[in-house]
Amino acid sequence: MGSVAPPGRGPKVRAAVLAAAVAELGERGYAAFTVEEVAQRAGVHKTTVYRRWPDRDALIADALADSVAAELPIPDTGSVEADLRALARSLVAWINSPSGRAVLAVMVPAAGSPAPPDVMRHAFRDRIRRALPIVPRAIARGEIPVGTDPAELIKTLVAPIYFRVLIPRERVTEDTADAAAAVALTAARAGLFS
Amino acid sequence: MGSVAPPGRGPKVRAAVLAAAVAELGERGYAAFTVEEVAQRAGVHKTTVYRRWPDRDALIADALADSVAAELPIPDTGSVEADLRALARSLVAWINSPSGRAVLAVMVPAAGSPAPPDVMRHAFRDRIRRALPIVPRAIARGEIPVGTDPAELIKTLVAPIYFRVLIPRERVTEDTADAAAAVALTAARAGLFS
Numbered sequence: 001m002g003s004v005a006p007p008g009r010g011p012k013v014r015a016a017v018l019a020a021a022v023a024e025l026g027e028r029g030y031a032a033f034t035v036e037e038v039a040q041r042a043g044v045h046k047t048t049v050y051r052r053w054p055d056r057d058a059l060i061a062d063a064l065a066d067s068v069a070a071e072l073p074i075p076d077t078g079s080v081e082a083d084l085r086a087l088a089r090s091l092v093a094w095i096n097s098p099s100g101r102a103v104l105a106v107m108v109p110a111a112g113s114p115a116p117p118d119v120m121r122h123a124f125r126d127r128i129r130r131a132l133p134i135v136p137r138a139i140a141r142g143e144i145p146v147g148t149d150p151a152e153l154i155k156t157l158v159a160p161i162y163f164r165v166l167i168p169r170e171r172v173t174e175d176t177a178d179a180a181a182a183v184a185l186t187a188a189r190a191g192l193f194s
Numbered sequence: 195m196g197s198v199a200p201p202g203r204g205p206k207v208r209a210a211v212l213a214a215a216v217a218e219l220g221e222r223g224y225a226a227f228t229v230e231e232v233a234q235r236a237g238v239h240k241t242t243v244y245r246r247w248p249d250r251d252a253l254i255a256d257a258l259a260d261s262v263a264a265e266l267p268i269p270d271t272g273s274v275e276a277d278l279r280a281l282a283r284s285l286v287a288w289i290n291s292p293s294g295r296a297v298l299a300v301m302v303p304a305a306g307s308p309a310p311p312d313v314m315r316h317a318f319r320d321r322i323r324r325a326l327p328i329v330p331r332a333i334a335r336g337e338i339p340v341g342t343d344p345a346e347l348i349k350t351l352v353a354p355i356y357f358r359v360l361i362p363r364e365r366v367t368e369d370t371a372d373a374a375a376a377v378a379l380t381a382a383r384a385g386l387f388s
Contacts, residue, residue, distance in 0.1 A: 124361055159357035167318055167356055186384045187377040
């Protein structure tokens with residue numbers, strides 16, 4: 001099952017299980033996700049999984065955090081414009097990847113299906129939180145006003161990208177990313193996040 | 195069942211069935227939606243429903259279009275700032291209503307559940323389309339640059355509102371609406387949608 005590396009000990013098992021968990025989330029969604037299927041896909045016994053993760057939500061949280069951290073590095077180019085553009089472009093690349101689709105499917109379930117647990121929102125908040133240092137660095141360089149709220153700026157940057165994927169279901173591209181960066185930076189320079 | 199008006203003939207039956215359909219969508223989601231349950235909730239026989247709507251997707255499309263049209267009037271105040279603010283505030287009010295929650299739940303299903311049919315996206319596109327005249331009116335008044343793309347401006351206006359509801363799951367308020375209007379207008383004045 002799956003194409004993950006054959007399980008060995010320690011880090012290899014962990015990586016194989018987390019990759020299998022992300023793949024299962026993408027194919028089945030949060031409601032139908034089971035530890036048994038993840039173990040089978042990773043080629044390990046389910047007790048091996050339970051030794052490392054107490055329950056399925058702990059496994060999902062780790063898998064999402066791992067996916068987000070690996071695929072969304074935070075840029076530090078020396079220019080806020082380049083940083084915001086790079087951040088938006090890496091979000092677009094991630095959304096278009098199997099892992100990004102898996103995370104989005106979990107974060108936005110249908111009515112009547114189980115609401116995602118807080119661990120899901122933590123993975124999202126963690127991504128926002130990791131991007132925040134872009135803003136004080138830009139303030140220190142005099143590129144945007146003192147007092148700019150980092151979270152407001154980063155949320156404004158990512159909002160049009162998520163919106164186009166989730167509501168009109170448009171394909172997002174580097175052009176989408178660059179346009180979002182231009183809007184967020186223009187609003188920041190105008191003092192709208194102070 | 196439900197609190198809709200007792201069914202009479204003609205427009206009353208139509209209104210009762212559409213209200214029941216929106217309520218069912220909100221409670222059960224798209225996948226579990228059935229004409230039988232809608233008929234029961236509206237207090238009519240299901241053949242009465244099938245006489246007016248050939249299938250469940252036609253009923254859902256009508257119910258969503260009706261809900262969107264009734265609850266999202268398009269402002270024409272004479273000022274683009276007031277128009278955008280009013281549009282954003284009415285979107286927030288609609289999102290916080292049972293009907294708005296129902297539509298959003300249908301538009302964004304879980305992985306593995308049926309994708310919404312095109313009629314769903316039509317309801318969304320219709321809402322964007324109905325708001326577009328705000329933009330040429332603003333151009334004609336000289337408030338924003340000639341050549342501003344109406345759809346880009348309106349999507350930028352609504353994106354942060356949908357984003358906060360769907361991803362970080364924040365409550366949206368009139369402050370959210372006003373901030374979104376300020377960002378969209380600032381970007382428009384800077385020529386970012388031309």
